[in-house]
Amino acid sequence: MAVAVAVAFAAAIAFGLSTALMHHSASDAPEDLNRPDRLLAHLFRQPRWILGELASLTGLGLHLWALSLGAIVVVQPLVATGLVFALALRAALDRRFPSAHTLLWSSVCAAGVAVFLVATNSTNASSPVDDARAAQLIAVGGVVAFTAWILSLKAVKRHSGMLLGIAGGVTFGLLAGTLKATTDTFGSIPAVLTDWPFYASCALGLSAFLLNQRMYHQSSLHSSLPALNTLNPIVAVIFGIYCFGERPSSGVPAAVIELTGLVLMLAAIYFLARSDEAIEAVS
DSSP states (O other), X not given: OHHHHHHHXXXXXXXXXHHHHHHHHHHTSOTTOOSHHHHHXXXXXXXXXXXXXXXXXXXXXXXXXXXXXXOXXXXXXXXXXXXXXXXXXXXXXXXXXXXXHHHHHHHHHHHHHHHHHHHSOTTOOOOOOOHHHHHHHHHHHXXXXXXXXXXXXXXXXXXXXXXXXXXXXXXXXXXXXXXXXXXXXXXXXXHHHTSHHHHHHHHHHHHHHHXXXXXXXXXXXXXXXXXXXXXXXXXXXXHHHHHHOOOXXXXXXXXXXXXXXXXXXXXXXHHHHHSHHHHHHTO
């Protein structure tokens, strides 16, 4: 479990670097690039966006490694702390000191991580994915994400951001679950290519990528970032418990402590995502 935790933090740092580098290009794209193909054609000509994507791919590889080593209920909340690293990295790139607001909530997040890890069951393991339950959860989550996306097309900018954040958060959370299922077949390429999690991950990954670019290009980040960054780990934890049979720490006291740490982490991520400094880090 210790290795899984270390790799999850490395993935969070890589995703934070990606955020600090990549979305500046997406937000600066001309407003008339509404079609995904035209937006992507523009972004692929931006060096900073390409570097950000390379960092994102590195984070994805580390994320997969962490999921193959540990339970999703432990790994995904830690990966979600990437926003904290994004703020720190952006401040370093700008050669300035983080604001008091960022330092406060980053400290709360660090405290939450510490409490969460102290109480986490180090022997928490995943059973093989329950295909029927996974299909149910993906179907429900897919309907929620698709509905939020459709509603965002006609909503005002502030509401559009929140709806796109909901769609993105749900999609990224489901993606973490299917990636975890994919790691179960890593020992054999034919097994990976003939099982459903790989193709579900490809579909969810593409959807999450397009939603992410649209969110940063056309929505209010003050409303989209909090929804995206809090729903992602929540949906992933639900996936781990419902589809993989993962359980919180044994015993009520340990479970309460673990939940307290998780709530502190999510609250810190939410308030960090609402800050002007977070908006600057991804714009």
